[in-house]
Amino acid sequence: MSLAWQLASRFRRAKQTNGYISFISFSSTLGIGLGCFVLIVLLSIMNGFERELLNRILAVIPHGELYSVNSEGIRDWKSEIALLEQDDRVESIEPYTRITGMLQHKGNLRAVELTGLDMSRASHDRWLNQVSAEDWQQFKADEDSVLIGQGLMDKLELEAGDRISVLIPTATEDLSFKAPHLMHLTVAGRLKVGGEMDNYLAMMHLATASTESGVTTGAQGLRFMLKDPYSAYETMRDIGYNFDQPVYISYWMRTQGHLYNDIQLVRVVVMIALTLVIAVACFNIVSTLVMSVREKQGAIAILRTMGAPDSLIRRTFMMQGMINGVIGIVCGTVAAVVIAPNLSAIVATIESWTGITLLSGDIYFIDFLPSELQWTDVILTVVVAFTLCLLATWYPARRAVNVDPAQALNR
Template sequence: MHLIWLLAWRFRSDKRQNGFISFISASSTFGIGLGCFVLIVLLSVMNGFERELKDKLLSVIPHAEFKSVYANGIENWADELSQLKKHPEVTFVEPYVKATGMVQKGNKMKAVEITGLDPSFAQNGILPTLVSEQAWSEFLADENGVLLGVGVMEKLKLKAGDKVQILLPQLSNDLSLSAPKVIRLNVLAGINLGGELSNHVGFINMSLAAKAQNIGFGAQGLRLRYEDPFRAPALTREIGFKMKSEVYMSNWTVSDGNLYQDIQLVRVVVYIALILVIAVACFNIVSTLVMAVNEKQSEIAMLKSMGAKNGLIIFVFMLQGSFNGFIGTILGVVCGAFMAINLAKVANFVENLLGVKFLSGDIYFIDFLPSELNWNEVYLTATIAISLSVLATIYPAITAAKINPAKVLGH
């Protein structure tokens, strides 16, 4: 092995080596390093978006909803709720009434999804943390109070203390639309849920919403949160099929899962694309070694005439070509990991320098570039890059071992 290392290093560092071979060799090293660097950084960004999605967006929206198929709501919703609380994966559950209506202030109107909540249950949820203590106390005390998304309040130029009216569509017995029901409410505070959600949500007292929607049993459905929101589809089906009431099942991946699905799709596309970039860089190793073998035919012939076996020649050139992969991988992984750890700071510096904003808070649920380094992905990237580098050396190394010393030395 000492001889193999010595020969491989001397062949690689030979100053008489053709300049074009040196250029192709450096290009392969740079390409492998760049591919590893970009792959690690982009996967870290995808991980960051997934983490922020879980910690921010999924902390304010329900993970699952079970809505009664009947207009009167769920008759025994209190019993169903107590059963759901016993499920080990369920962390929070509450009854709700939901309706889509129009919020009107003067001659301005805005479509809003109104959710009626029972304050005694909502007290233990996330909603109290999104408003001031005073606003929440008013919501508990004022049955006609409403909490609106900050986007709705900006659109209608509302502020706390204003009075608005909400027009809710009504269905007659023959399922045709009748004149909308008008509810007059007091605006208590604005809620910032992040991104587009803040532009079309509102919360009122559940008893008021039930009266307005003629829901006799008081609750239209139940909504809940899971310990692991990414298991919502499977858990929702499991729980829904066990419920005694007839309900429609829905989870956040159906109603608000576009972003999560986009993240997973981009992750797969990025991984495939950049692995191909690394593979293309590894093809440069093949070109480099093929040219190096042609250039070193006399040296190979002399080694074989002195007793060097084919295995030694193969390992020498495999090791020589693998140097490019090792060096490129190490540089790419180290730089990629460093950039991924400090990406938020770097992005913030660039934003301040250029005076631009990469992510707008009123469109996305975050206004910064997130990053979370996953060391398992780093190890996988390094393993793939080194494996492709080693595979790229096999054909040229075998070609070197097939050189006939008699023909070469004869010339």
């Protein structure tokens, strides 16, 4: 054990005789530990939201879309899909036709966005969390069936097997008024995505959707699932600009990007705010060491007269301050590592005890508090906290080195 460490430990134990210094020292340790704990936990929550966004929303909505400029649809879309699927950036492609209309049931009207899918390409494995196996089989068996968002079904009091009508606006070349087209469908079951999408989203068969909307080629556009959803902007621009016919380009950041941007914004704000909390706690280390240096001037003077170099004095007081910081960092980090992976279960238990729902599925795209601990966040938090603690000890350690032995011993 080094001499500097022995002196730092002895000085730290000796200062317990001063109650005020002890209180400041404890508050600095508590503040650093609490800051590390909250920062890791909140970053884990943001990771959880990002994971759920990727697994829930982006499992349902396409990462990118190309849809025809004209009303005829995508020409020879089967050959186009076979060609584009050879792109290493693309995971899968499926044709679709989208219809926007008004869903009518028992005199009630609600806006609905119907997406027609090719059932020969669609798999229930992709929709496991959104559609039950029974509803999927019923939907697959009947070409005139439809899966409707849970929120929309609840608002219209729909049940599986009900007949509904959809009013589809009819576009004319001269922009003159024309009566909407009426389409009749049978409700096959519920579609549960989460959040606002449940209030307007619905799925139907591609052939029926194309026929009802007048798409003669069989598909209005192509839906892309990419291996890297976050590269959707660059990938879709590259594919769209080289497409054989004029198409509109869309990607998920245009429609659902606000969710991802909100998560990233909160992550940055949390990181900055709690780093400042840790920095404020480190100021208490400065206060503790400054008072400790003033109290130990006699001991410093004796060490100087015995030939102790400046580096020994500096390391002693830096280690004394770092002890408080390291204790806080270790305690806060260990607590966060234990709690963060189990936070969802803990919050669910508290909700069941109190009857209070923290996240409402009608507002958010999930109805529970997600959490995913990533060790990069833990390491980043520990490094930032350790660095701030180390910087906080520098100034008091310099003051200790500048103590004049003659003046200190004459007091």
